[in-house]
Amino acid sequence: MSKKIQAYFPTENDALSANTRIQTYGAEYLEVSELPDPIGTGTRLLVPIAAGLPTSGTPGSATGYAGGTPGSTTNTGGAAATYVALNDNDGFGTSDNLRRGDSVDSDYYDGDRSHLRYVMAATVKDQVYADVVEAIRRNGGYVEVFD
Incomplete structure (x- = not known):
């Protein structure tokens, strides 16, 4: 099975860099886009490492x-x-x-989210999900927790 990953970044370069990094894990349906509005505080985010x-x-x-x-x-x-x-x-x-x-x-991050202006979305296999989340966090991404 596959899992959806969504992560937020301050800059497009940060998002594209993470996008490139997770391609080595066989990520599919990769997309990077600018957010039209700030994300809400109801979204649970893991802080970058x-x-x-x-x-x-x-x-x-x-x-x-x-x-x-x-x-x-x-x-x-x-x-x-x-x-x-x-x-x-x-x-x-x-x-x-x-x-x-x-x-x-x-x-979990509960600070100001207005600096997070770009979103990266992808789908990865269950077996590599934890590794991909860590790679994104080490690349400056705030990973959304869906469960």
């Missing part, structure tokens, strides 16, 4: 918050997560709900 963050072992010294503001990294049992320290701004004028110790399972 900043490039270079560890995915297992001891927390790394890499810095970078996928939202664009320098931050820190942490690791909770094999899942990399970015966070903004308490009371820090996410770079878009709002504070995030991500905090130290968050795992990938709880990395």
